[in-house]
Amino acid sequence: MPLEILGRMYEKANREYYAIGQFNFSNLEFLQAAVEAAEEMKSPVIVALSTGAIKYGGIKNLVALTRTMAEQVSVPVALHLDHGEKIDDIKRCVDAGFTSVMIDGSHHSLDENIALTRQAAEYAHGKGITVEAELGRLGGIEDDINVDERDARLTDPDEAVRFVKESGCDALAVAVGTSHGAYKFKGENRIDFDRIKTIKSRLGIPLVLHGASSVDAQSVAQINEYGGKIEGAKGLDAESYARAIKNGINKVNIDTDLRLKWTAVLRKIMHDKPGEFDPRKFLGPARDAVKEIIKEKMKLLGSAGKA
Numbered sequence: 001m002p003l004e005i006l007g008r009m010y011e012k013a014n015r016e017y018y019a020i021g022q023f024n025f026s027n028l029e030f031l032q033a034a035v036e037a038a039e040e041m042k043s044p045v046i047v048a049l050s051t052g053a054i055k056y057g058g059i060k061n062l063v064a065l066t067r068t069m070a071e072q073v074s075v076p077v078a079l080h081l082d083h084g085e086k087i088d089d090i091k092r093c094v095d096a097g098f099t100s101v102m103i104d105g106s107h108h109s110l111d112e113n114i115a116l117t118r119q120a121a122e123y124a125h126g127k128g129i130t131v132e133a134e135l136g137r138l139g140g141i142e143d144d145i146n147v148d149e150r151d152a153r154l155t156d157p158d159e160a161v162r163f164v165k166e167s168g169c170d171a172l173a174v175a176v177g178t179s180h181g182a183y184k185f186k187g188e189n190r191i192d193f194d195r196i197k198t199i200k201s202r203l204g205i206p207l208v209l210h211g212a213s214s215v216d217a218q219s220v221a222q223i224n225e226y227g228g229k230i231e232g233a234k235g236l237d238a239e240s241y242a243r244a245i246k247n248g249i250n251k252v253n254i255d256t257d258l259r260l261k262w263t264a265v266l267r268k269i270m271h272d273k274p275g276e277f278d279p280r281k282f283l284g285p286a287r288d289a290v291k292e293i294i295k296e297k298m299k300l301l302g303s304a305g306k307a
């Protein structure tokens with residue numbers, strides 16, 4: 001199929017309370033893993049590029065690869081800009097053929113975030129492209145944080161109503177206690193599921209969960225066994241996905257889990273096969289392992305079978 005507009009995928013996900021996975025990539029293999037997983041699971045899929053990934057792979061190369069791969073499968077594939085911070089990022093990606101863009105003004109004041117997001121929405125909507133915005137600041141909820149400090153960081157439902165009305169965004173990334181990377185929680189997983197429910201009931205639009213990797217203990221153990229050093233890493237469990245989705249999350253962003261699995265496989269093969277120097281012998285198995293992780297996520301998110 002040609003690349004799909006993300007807004008079209010959201011309609012069914014929002015109605016039927018499941019989430020579509022966003023899988024970040026910056027190379028051929030992660031993209032193949034995501035698109036092949038989607039085809040095999042009969043799942044819609046969102047593949048995403050950060051501005052760093054675009055710089056690494058080249059926007060024309062990455063868009064052409066994604067388009068070509070999407071055209072060879074029967075399931076919908078959306079190409080999304082992850083955490084665009086400037087209006088120029090948005091214009092560049094919309095013009096290059098992305099079917100969804102994120103404008104992340106979460107580090108600005110509410111008024112500035114609204115103004116920036118509105119500008120992005122006007123441009124993207126003019127070309128039929130979906131817009132995600134972010135309100136609140138991502139970060140784990142530590143045990144010793146007090147309620148006022150916590151509320152100052154997490155997405156405020158009243159502000160969210162005003163934000164969406166005035167900015168015109170189509171989907172909202174909410175801060176509910178998750179954070180990017182491999183070190184999300186010090187103690188117990190603390191996610192404010194009630195906040196997701198409240199915001200969903202007030203807005204009705206698709207909500208997005210960033211920083212949603214599970215930080216698989218097996219991958220971390222394998223990395224450490226074969227020379228790596230990753231300590232105190234912790235992410236979301238399967239139960240958290242289910243609760244977040246039940247309360248209204250329709251898009252779940254995953255990058256760290258893919259990177260960890262990739263690194264674990266590469267470290268082991270390089271250790272086990274010291275005479276090997278054909279890159280395909282390393283990258284192929286790593287790609288297959290990433291694909292399996294993505295298939296598992298599609299089952300957990302409820303998107304499997306929905307394409």
Ligand code: G3H
Nearest residue numbers: 024050052053180255256
């Ligand atoms: O949210 C951030 C994503 O994991 C992308 O990370 O900027 O290193 O490409 P990156």
Ligand code: 13P
Nearest residue numbers: 181210211212213255256
């Ligand atoms: P993770 O670091 O948990 O994979 O989150 C990725 C993300 O939110 C990309 O926008």
Ligand code: ZN
Nearest residue numbers: 180210211253
């Ligand atoms: Zn993110």
